[in-house]
Amino acid sequence: MLCLLPVQLNMQRDSFSLQGIVPLSKAHYQQLTVQISEHFAKDFILHTDPDNRFWWVQPLQTLEVECPWPQSVLFQQAFAWQPTGRGARVLRQWVNECQMLMHQIAHHADASWPATLNSLWFSNVAQLPSWQHRFDLISGQGRLLEGLTASGLSAVRALKIAELASGQRYKHALFVADSMRDVDWESLSVAFSKGIFTQLKIMLPFAECSVHITLKRGLRWCFWRKPRPMDSLLQALHESLLSQPKSAQGVR
Structure with missing residues (x-):
């Protein structure tokens, strides 16, 4: 086939x-x-x-x-x-x-x-191998979750991120979505800043690779800081580059 x-x-x-x-x-x-x-x-x-x-x-x-x-x-x-x-x-x-x-x-x-x-x-269409995982809960929305549900995994439950943050605690949970727009980033941010989620691993797939972001408990204190405007960040980056020795700046 x-x-x-x-x-x-x-x-x-x-x-x-x-x-x-x-x-x-x-x-x-x-x-x-x-x-x-x-x-x-x-x-x-x-x-x-x-x-x-x-x-x-x-x-x-x-x-x-x-x-x-x-x-x-x-x-x-x-x-x-x-x-x-x-x-x-x-x-x-x-x-x-x-x-x-x-x-x-x-x-x-x-x-x-x-x-x-x-x-x-x-x-x-190859034979799908059995998926060995260590998640206490697999949730999410969209076609990815439908496929995981059809596989018969006992850990699959259709829960939203807000429900994960307010209900039973899971040691290892996986949330999948078809698109980044389908993720409730606000609820995820609030849960992490309050320490409800002690560690996050975010994987964003692209055409030929993926970006992996890991946030641990200590980094949640960064959410307390007042966000800086982009022009301020660019100015700080420019000043940092100028302060570096010429040997570290490289050839322009």
């Missing part, structure tokens, strides 16, 4: 790279479902997703092929993520046909067609 996703490729003269997954409206998803199914009727069976995000592909022949998930190769040139294995040639042919199909559909589509959609991406 393979997963098929709508994507944008950055096409250049001699190479191309993956820019990201393209969200689809229900109408566009249904249109693509019909046309992909018709075009590849002799190659695979297409199964739909209720949320219009991707398709499941069931090949009509046995394919021994490895192809990465798009999140693992964002903004990288094509040579970094070409399919491998005995079935790689077949999959590359399907990808080429998908790009031509996308070009034909976009040429005849109306103005609402997503301009960034120009290809489809095949990915392996």
Whole structure:
């Protein structure tokens, strides 16, 4: 079984790279479902997703092929993520046909067609390993929590950050969210400044890496300080640089 996703490729003269997954409206998803199914009727069976995000592909022949998930190769040139294995040639042919199909559909589509959609991406669906964790509670909101809930983990409970701060104390708790905007940062800040949370580890994912922030109990005293305006901080930084020996400043 393979997963098929709508994507944008950055096409250049001699190479191309993956820019990201393209969200689809229900109408566009249904249109693509019909046309992909018709075009590849002799190659695979297409199964739909209720949320219009991707398709499941069931090949009509046995394919021994490895192809990465798009999140693992964002903004990288094509040579970094070409399919491998005995079935790689077949999959590359399907990808080429998908790009031509996308070009034909976009040429005849109306103005609402997503301009960034120009290809489809095949990915392996591997067996998920069992997750060994040490959390007393796993909570959050969004699709990430839905997936963890579906996994059957006993520690999963749908609680908000404010509820975590006012209810039962947990030694190790994990809160997940699909976007930084979904996090109640104000409640988190208040709970940490009051010592309700003695330590925080924040992980903010980006395209090819992530930022890790660790806040321990002693740092909560910083919340008592009056925040300084940005121009004051820049002035302090400028004065600090000027006070450094020239050997420490480096070459400008």
